[in-house]
Amino acid sequence: MNITIFEYEDDIIVVDCGIAFPEDEMLGIDLVIPDVEYLKTNIDKVRGIVLTHGHEDHIGALPYVLRDINVPIYGTKLTIGLVENKLREHKILNDVNRNVITPGQKINLGVFNIEFIRTTHSIPDPVALAITTPVGVVVHTGDFKIDFTPIYGKPIDLQKFAEIGKKGVLLLMADSTNAERPGYTMSETTVARAFDELFSDFKGKRIIVATFASNVDRVQQIIHAAGKYKRKVVVEGRSMINVVATAIELGYIKMPPKMMITHEEMDQYRDGQIVIITTGSQGEPMAALSRMASKTHRHINIQKGDKVILSSKPIPGNEKTVSKVINSLFSQGAEVIFEDTHVSGHAYQEELKLIHSLVMPKYFIPLHGEVRHMKKHAELAESLGMRSDRITILAPGDVYEIDFNSAEKTGHVNSQPIFVDGLGVGDVGSVVLRDRQKLSQDGLLTVVITMSKQTREVLAGPDIVSRGFVYVRESSDMMVEARAVVVKALDQCSRKNIRDWNKIKMSVRDALRDYLWVQTKRNPMILPVIMEVDA
Known part of the structure; x- marks a missing residue:
């Protein structure tokens, strides 16, 4: 989960507020959310929550946190739209002050001036943050990649990173997810070519595509391919239905009229006229694809000859569950494709080097990834000439104090994860x-x-x-x-x-x-x- 607190004297801002998914030993746990006791204790100082993009690990905890810390939230149009879905589901939509910002905009929250920088990721509308503080500028990249041909919107604003770097950056906090991978991340448009080839090869067969619900760009490419080959689109899985509906409403997904049909209407069309977009690419037991594979889905059964495309890569730890779903699909006569239909939304080494070179920070904190990823990112920064004593890898709850002349870990606040089990929040320890x-x-x-x-x-x-x-x-x-x-x-x-x-x-x-x-x-x-x- 991702949540970062910036504090200066009597002002606090929070960047992102995400969930983590339970590990295998967390039996019965649905979600893991951050412990915000420190924010509750200092509620009078909290000026707002700033969001970098709309993925669950960055916005998912908001409905739980905002019940105790009801402060204004700021994010781009799609990000706020996805947050509103969650707040509406938890019946607190009208209680929360929501603010839509655009890349390039600046806002003031207490002593903090925050500039939103356009980036690219696997979801539209991501932003990095340039936070001007009384002691210097902090650049927080959020999750990003450098994609010059994004599916939606403009490429990452490298010029803005360079402008901020020339003025002087005290601290860079950057995405480390793919710090082990050399080279550059492939553009999202390469997946479009793969879909085109697969849809061309599978004429006459029903196609089922599983991907992350929040991967709006990927869903758009599936819709493009479906339109080219004159297929109707069925959307399955609660989260997929909600995200697609929001993205269509806000203009981030474009679909011809009458192209989308319900599962009840599928019988009116031949198999070769249908593509099903569904959740379950990570083998989640209750996701739509897993229920199809286990023959427990109420409306859709796997048929012999179905072509199932897994447009994602298993998150570490999910390999066994994904493999189980794949085997179940094969046993029912489906063909499963899980190669060449996914690209990462996180920067590889050469992209990280470019951001470091443009920003030229005095200090550096690797973010977002396992310890090995952050360690590799630290080594990458050192290879670019940064002194090792100016690089700090933080653990959850660590307190990091920085000024013009020094930066160091100085303490720790309670950061034990809070478990969500059904309607219970924090009652399972x-x-x-x-x-x-x-x-x-x-x-x-x-x-x-x-x-x-x-x-x-x-x-x-x-x-x-x-x-x-x-x-x-x-x-x-x-x-x-x-x-x-x-x-x-x-x-x-x-x-x-x-x-x-x-x-x-x-x-x-x-x-x-x-x-x-x-x-x-x-x-x-x-x-x-x-x-x-x-x-």
């Missing part, structure tokens, strides 16, 4: 996750005992219920012995005159855990339940 992991690995045993409230005598049970540990019918002998272990533990409590319910539960839990470990070398969660009755 590390303890709950640890319990979920334990349940997923070793299962649960519930021991139910009915005891007299007055005498602590066992009146019924113990009954043992297994979930995810063993199948009771196939382990009846072990269950009988486990009951005997519990009875023995209860008898020992009775002989020692232990009357505290918690101590009785602990004795049962410890005795049963030791027995099960010896028998199975497994350690399920054991949950003793004592029901008190008057007897």
